[in-house]
Amino acid sequence: MGTVLVVAEIQNGAIREASYELVAAAQGIDGAEVNGLVIGSGVGELASEFASKGAGKTYVVDDAAAENYNVDVWSKAIKAAAEASGAELILIANTPTGWDVAPRIAAGLDCAFTSDCIKAGAGDGGYNFVRRVFNGKLDAEVSTSGRTVATMQPGAIAPFEGSSDGGAEAVSADLSAGAKFVEIKVAESTGVDLTKADVIVSGGRGVGDPEKFPEIIQPLADVLGGAMGASRPVVDAGWLDHPYQVGSSGQVVAPKLYIAAGISGAIQHLVGMKASNFIVAINKDPDAPIFEVADIGVVADLFDIVPALTEAVGAAKG
């Protein structure tokens, strides 16, 4: 159904995996013709690679102005490629780049928009999507009419691994920008390196009170010889420092044992811990999404379970 324009994102000099997930989503839409778009400076080869690995005919905006991500440059480049390709659907990954620019494209083209989708398909005069709402607690089926811009959640579907015919084609656009890129600041290392711990005990907003972290969460981490972690609201509230944060904007960890207490399981937390070898979730809400990634779940008050577990582990060690 129409042309689907897949916008690639380059990370550390390569097209990131999330872009190939978009290709897979586009390939999965009945009757769609897939086109790609690569934006950057000196990206001719990457555009050819994208064209041959599933994106088919790939538009390329290769300009010194696009050396670093810039919201104005990207929105003008994508709008120009949308016009050149006549795309009915424009797919962008829901990354910090995607959520910054994608809604602007929809507003600029005065067309339908939906974000962070986990499924995409052809619809009736538009497209159908599935996405999560209420921080993962509910799913929504969304349909659009006419031309559509959509972002897809990274990791929701497997990346495309086949090949395709197609070459790169330059598209020109006025790339003048109001916003100015200044620099990228990388996170400073702080000594708290959760990635080295065999056991991580993380507390979430459900812990409710900053004092409870040293009183309840840290002792369980200590008795297991592990480290304490936290979800983002705990860090936002200033209860713990940023190095303790697990998730997409914190540390990505994969310990032998991850215990999540009072954490609901929003996607941004899950991406930071779901690769753990064994996951125990303690939450009083039986519908909390954390139970979907956990191996063992305890539906109970963490203030009953965590201290009792600390004591029992201590006793078992003798």
Add this chain to the structure above:
Amino acid sequence: MKVMVCLKQVPHQDARLDVNGDGTWIQEDNIKFEINSYDTYAVEEALKLKDAGSADEVIVVSIGPDRVTQALRTALGMGADRAIHVNDDAAAGTDALATAKILAAVAKEEGADLVFAGLMADDDNASAIPPMVAELLGFPSATGVVATDFSDASVKVERELEGGALEVVDLPKPCLIAIQSGANQVRYASLKGIMQAKKKPVDVKTLADLGVADSASAAQNKTTINKIYVPPKGDTAEILSGSTDEVVGQLVTKIKELGLL
């Protein structure tokens, strides 16, 4: 400098979420609402500018039904100067683009030099409206902002990327900034603030007042939610049952099996 803050009232984070009768949204009767968490940080960011003397006026704007007055009063209690409440049945259930058109119309009418919003609404999780408002106004924008540094002609912002990296961007004014949670320490409405807020104006407007009745109502939606439901349980956890002692006993056994004891 005139500063506008877009704020949404959403179900309280601990509210019980039940799907409504026609299965397209949640049951909103008898649940508590609050200011969207991200927007509280946006209000604070605007009030900091006022404290510093660089904002002349902070205007909070919300689209929603009668209950939204409460959220606006709270923001006024924190220190905002006045509020605009777009309350119109035709604006109920607007999609992101229609909502953005309404907010852009307010920003234009007010002549806002700076627009703040939250990165994302805790209910629809769309992260859509702020960049749309910016596009409609022709403003540069940045989302996921955790730090701001204002000068006369521009504002330097730090945007959060993945894994703790930050991108520093300089935006010429007028511009729009969508704030990420944790960007600042949000103040509470003081008792004095709440008393003063009672005297502050809340302007109620309709889509017709803003001249967008034909372009930005729910009837113009291009995106529709057809169905909302509890996600099907996939490969879910084994749920332990029993008394606290029994559950803890099973956990200890498991931890031993994992070779961690």
